[in-house]
Amino acid sequence: MTTSHAIEIAGLTKSYGDQVVLRGVDLAVPRGTVLALLGSNGAGKTTVVRILSTLLRADGGSATVDGFDVAAEAARVRESISLTGQFAAVDEILTGRENLVLVAQLRRLEHPQRIADELLERFALSDAAGRRTATYSGGMRRRLDIAMSLIGDPPVLFLDEPTTGLDPQSRNEVWQTVRELAGHGTTVLLTTQYLEEAEQLADRIAILHEGRIIAEGTLAELRQLFPPTVVEYVEKQPTLEEVFLAIVGHDDAGHTAARNAEHAVTQGEPR
């Protein structure tokens, strides 16, 4: 089957007992694009992701991923996807390298050590590679989790709240990774609570509300739904995030900025 869409969902329904969560979700994600699925807590984002990744059966409707039906061809779907869940799935007993080698072996790939080393390097985890992941920070775990999900180059990637709980620097690193993946043709469906994340990363944005997709389109298209912008002149203050990143920095220059800031504070202290 050939389709220009990596993911196609039509009339998807799902209830948990009496609680109806999905009331007929329709969505199509073009190949090689990033779609951000937005929705409040409990809207059903994780439920959609779990159905698409064959972990959960829908009650009604249909969904295909990479051309395969999630219900009838679940095994084929699983070969085409990888999932980074809302809660990091790294094994804490193992080291970072061991986690990666394990996944490469499970996927029956050749040279698992080499694959692990390349990913450790790419995700700036080489120095921590030999440490148990129990000692990793939240950001390091997230990066390792995403690295694990890239093993085998699946064409479709699901990221369920990939940056929740990360500091701005780690979040930027994850964003950069997603951009690189999309640049290489991977289709990404990510859920997020952060509207800025959707603005930064997504080619298209879909809003799940009360069981349905109530809006879908590019950011520009969604902006059209609102009344025309009123032009106002305001003095632009930096956002707290801009201040934070300027002080903490993302690179060597930034580290200097951090030290200078620390120095200034120390100098200012009364003796």
Ligand SMILES: Nc1ncnc2c1ncn2[C@@H]1O[C@H](COP(=O)(O)OP(=O)(O)OP(=O)(O)O)[C@@H](O)[C@H]1O
């Ligand atoms: N296994 C389950 N059994 C019963 N109810 C569930 C189950 N999983 C999810 N729900 C309920 O279904 C609704 C949708 O949950 P879901 O996790 O899909 O939402 P979400 O949009 O991912 O929310 P969040 O932003 O908090 O992650 C919630 O009300 C949740 O309590």
Ligand SMILES: [Mg+2]
């Ligand atoms: Mg969720």
